[in-house]
Amino acid sequence: MDEVFRDFRLALADGDGYGLAAILSPVAPxxxxxxLYAFYRSSNAHQIDGDVRYAVKYSNSIGLSRxxxxxxxxxxxxxxxxxxxxLAAEEGENMGKLKDGQWASVYEAWKSMTILxxxxxxxxxxxxxxxxxxxxxxxxxxIFAIKADSQSVKVKGNVTFNAGFQDDVVSSIGKNDKLEDAARQLNRMFSLCLGDRAPIEDSRKWGTYYTANLLFKTHFKLNAISLSKNIIRSIQAQADLPTLDLFPKSHxxxxxxxxxxxxxxxxxxVQAEDNLTQAWQLCQKHAIKNQQLILTYLIPCxxxxxxTLPTSNLLDPYPRLQSLFSPLAACIKQGNLAGFDAALQAGEDEFVKRRIYLTLERGRDITLRNLLRKVFLAGGYEPLKEGQTEADLIRRTRIPIIEFAAAIRLGMGPDGQMLDNDEVECMIANMIYKNLMKGYIARERSMVVLNKKGAFPGTGV
Amino acid sequence: MSASAQGSSSTTKAVVSDAKNGDAKEIEKKPTQLEEDDEFEDFPVEDWTEEDTQLPSGNTHLWEESWDDDDTSEDFSVQLKEELKKVGLNKQG
Known part of the structure; x- marks a missing residue:
């Protein structure tokens, strides 16, 4: 008890917010x-009120208001x-004698303090x-809400096994009870920070982003991402909030x-790339896991x-990202459609879980573009006319559709063998429509006529 | 002649796709251990200086274009050239 209040006095005297917070930590340093144990043992349920009152009063050498x-x-x-x-819940867990709802009791006790x-x-x-x-x-x-919910799911889960599917519905409704409740408290915290009207030097507005981040984490866990959009909107609407770059980098x-x-x-x-790039650049050097999470979205983006694709320079420090993205990247570069499909399928579970599958799938267009581009490059140059020099060389821009068809058949592997020329034309028309390729199809001559100045925009040819 | 070339190309493909399946199994094993800590972690400190960010790492070559003009020797490019040659020959013939 003495120790806790000695630290309390020090933190108050210094106006040290983080020092003060450390005293209220639920984890021992x-x-x-x-x-924690010593603090708890130094009093009991009857005396705690008086003990604390005495200690706080004694701490009041620095003149707290009543x-x-x-x-x-x-x-x-x-x-x-x-x-x-x-302490009871941790002990129960260590001894394997955790009572039903014990983490829920922790949650409720912690919530009482939070509400105060x-x-x-x-x-x-x-x-x-x-x-x-x-x-x-x-x-x-x-954290306690998540523990409480996962404990109650385990308990309920045992019941539902025998009780048929009707109870299943009930248990899935209640499975995030505490976390949803926590979200409400966190929302109050967020509003309190965002709406504080004190002069900015001494404002709770500095807590806005920290509490917003807590809410984001909670919403993601609850699979209620639309709620996060409201948070972003209310931050954008708060005109007098200091700009984000003035906040600590972790926020x-x-x-x-x-x-x-x-x-x-x-x-x-576009927005996503902008935000993720900044997150990546400012991320702490040693926070490998967070960097990895940022890149998981930045790469498909x-x-x-x-x-563009990540270089091995970028991926080297992250073996997991390497195994996830390298096979795809290699096939995209080669224009290897069958390989791309296989790599996408191989990582499917992981991609779907990270919600990047559909985005990566759109990389197939880039793969096809690269394949068609290779055909164009392989076509070489128009022969020079009299009086022209090497500088006048232009690439052959009329390409027979059968050349593209041959390339696509090869690129698609076994699936490609069935492809007819109409389908190939359709794929090319799509590329032109998506602006990945410039030119037109001259059907009567079975040719693709490509733009002389930039047949494949943004790729140097 | 072209038939035998195709035969050989499809066997190499089969080998490649086998290897891919092997990779797939490895990838599938990994997520289970990662599932629990799939969350953006709290940083050990609240704030840090620019030297401690990714910015000054000097690691400049992080992104590259999605096409690849350099490596024309890899299997797939070689096969592609062969295919295009065949089409060209057919046309002339």
Whole structure:
């Protein structure tokens, strides 16, 4: 108890928000593994109120207002109770004797503390600099909610096995109860930050992106991504919010990542690329896993927006991305349609899970473009007329459809053998329509006449 | 002559696609261990300097064009050239 309040005094005196938040952590610090236990054992349910009151009062050498002093009092009592639940649940888990609903009790206890913190921030009793306490509360509220839900699913799951499919419906409705509840609290936190009217030096607005990020994570887990769009919209509508680059980089990168993924899923690839690129560039050097997540979306994105592929330089540090994307990239470059299809199929489960399958599938057009481009290059140059020099060389731009057909048949492997020339013309017409190829089909001569200045836009020929 | 060329090309393809299937199995194994931590992680620190970002890494060549003009020796390009030659010969003949 003494130790906790010694730190409390120090943090208050320094106005150290993160220091203050660390005191309310539900996880003991590494260098003091017994801290939670010692804190919990130093009091009991009857005395905790008085103990905390005495300690907070004693801490008050720095002149807390009566309101603030009593508010901290409430928070610490609530924290003490939550710690009791946490220790019990952890012990139960370690001994394999976890009671039904035990993580739900942890969640409820932690939620009580969280609600107090929100309340005292809303009423301006806690200073804005102590906002990291809200971050901490929100972060673990989500974690405990997930634990509580997964414990209750396990319990319910056992019941439903015998009870037939009717109960199945019921259990799937209730399976995210706590997390949905947590989302409501996090939403209150977010609104409280976003809407704070204090002068910006001393504003809770600095908590906007952190709490938005917590909500994004929660919505993704709940598969309710449309809710995240509302968050983005309300941030955009808040004209007096400081620009994102003034926030800590961890807030920036996480926010850019989620906005990037959300716009990616809406197929707004230009926005997505912009956000993901910034997230990638600002991401911390050693945060390999986060970099990997960013690239998982940035790579398909750039394939569509810029028609570019990752180099081995880029992929080398990420063996997983390498095994996921390298086979595809190699086939795209070669114009190997059958290989592309096989690589897409091989990674299908993973691609679908990451929601990038449909985007990658559109890489087939690029593969075909590259194949047709190879035919064009293989066609060589028009013979020089008299008086012309090497500088006048132009590529042969009238290409018989049978050449393209031969290439596509080869590119498609066994499937290609059945392809007739009408189908080939159709594929070429599609390429022209999509602006991947410039020219027209001269049907009566069975030729494709390509544009002399840029037959394949953006590819140097 | 062209029939035998096609025969040989389809056997190489079969070998290639077998290898692909092998890869597929490996890929399928991996997601299970990744499923749990598929979430954007909290950074160990709140803020960092530009030196600690990806920006100054000097690793410039990260993206390349999707087409490849250099490597004309790989199997597929060689096969393509053969095919085109055959079409050209047919036309002349």
């Amino acid at each position: 590494e260098n003091d593994a017994g801290r 309101d603030e002093s009593s508010a901290w009092n409430d928070v610490f009592v609530s924290y003490w109770k939550a710690v009791g639940e946490i 913190l929100i309340k005292y921030h809303l009423s301006n009793i806690f200073p804005a600099w102590s906002i990291p306490c809200l971050y901490l509360a929100g972060k673990y509220l989500r 920036q990168v996480t926010f850019k990542y989620y906005v990037g993924v959300i716009t990616f899923l809406q197929e707004d690839y 750039r394939l569509l927006t810029k028609h």
